[in-house]
Amino acid sequence: MKKTLIAGLLASATHFASAGTVLVVVSDQDKLDLQDGKVMQTGFFLNELMEPVQAFIAAGHTVVFATPSGKAPSADQKSDDVNFWGGNEKARQESKALLATLKLTSRTGSPAISLTQVKKIGYDKFDAIFVPGGHIPMQDLLKDKQLGELLTYFHNNSKLTGLTCHGTIALLSAIPDARGYVGKLEAGQRTQPAQWIYKGYKMTAFTNEEEEQAKGFLDGGHMKLFPQDGLTAAGADFVEAKPWSENVIEDRELISGQNPQSARAVAAAMLKKLH
Numbered sequence: 001m002k003k004t005l006i007a008g009l010l011a012s013a014t015h016f017a018s019a020g021t022v023l024v025v026v027s028d029q030d031k032l033d034l035q036d037g038k039v040m041q042t043g044f045f046l047n048e049l050m051e052p053v054q055a056f057i058a059a060g061h062t063v064v065f066a067t068p069s070g071k072a073p074s075a076d077q078k079s080d081d082v083n084f085w086g087g088n089e090k091a092r093q094e095s096k097a098l099l100a101t102l103k104l105t106s107r108t109g110s111p112a113i114s115l116t117q118v119k120k121i122g123y124d125k126f127d128a129i130f131v132p133g134g135h136i137p138m139q140d141l142l143k144d145k146q147l148g149e150l151l152t153y154f155h156n157n158s159k160l161t162g163l164t165c166h167g168t169i170a171l172l173s174a175i176p177d178a179r180g181y182v183g184k185l186e187a188g189q190r191t192q193p194a195q196w197i198y199k200g201y202k203m204t205a206f207t208n209e210e211e212e213q214a215k216g217f218l219d220g221g222h223m224k225l226f227p228q229d230g231l232t233a234a235g236a237d238f239v240e241a242k243p244w245s246e247n248v249i250e251d252r253e254l255i256s257g258q259n260p261q262s263a264r265a266v267a268a269a270m271l272k273k274l275h
Helices: 002-015 046-058 089-102 115-121 145-156 165-174 178-186 208-213 227-234 260-273
Strands: 021-025 031-033 039-041 062-067 128-131 160-164 248-251 254-257
Touching: 021 046, 046 062, 046 089, 046 160, 046 260, 062 115, 115 145, 128 145, 128 165, 128 260, 145 160, 145 165, 145 178, 160 165, 160 260, 165 178, 165 227, 165 254, 165 260, 178 227, 208 227, 248 260, 254 260
Parallel strands: 021 062, 021 128, 128 160, 160 254
Antiparallel strands: 031 039, 248 254
């Protein structure tokens, strides 16, 4: 069924003269391992996923969803807060309605495909990658070997890559032996990897200051690693703005946003380059 769906999605792009196909990569995990054996229920942030997806679709682009295993992703229920839509209740309801229509989080009808299927379709069939935040990319995307291969292809071919908030940590997956490197970071080691394709890139993500201010989300737990620390250790030129303010950084093929407030602006920046 998913093969038929993907064929239809890719074919639909031909209806728009300048349309592209955006691959949206989301974690398929719903729990984040914290320090001291604690575990937090979480998932993607609703506005960080849906505001860009709405923008891509409205602009006539085809959106294909992927998770590492092809399993449906989960939303962070704490992100279902109108404040993340700037207090706009109508916008929040529109995002939730589209998510329901897409059935992305449905355990039986989700259109999400696996990264293995993405490779079979062909990385060249996609014009851009977008990775939203929420805490959950810190569980798996930062060390997923297949995601690292996908990102490396996009980097080597100067293809558009957008990420928001905790989603930016996914760039660490492009480090050879990312799993081993992330393990060192989580153990408190801050050595730079011998090789990282994004070394020296300007980028942003959820900042340490924002993490401290948002620690209530962790229900008393503590994260093993902050995005800012991990990216900086790997060699990123990290650019932070005032907490909770819109901040989008562009460097070569990479577009990154600092926080939930930056999601729409990341999508807008990507749309300017998508043609």
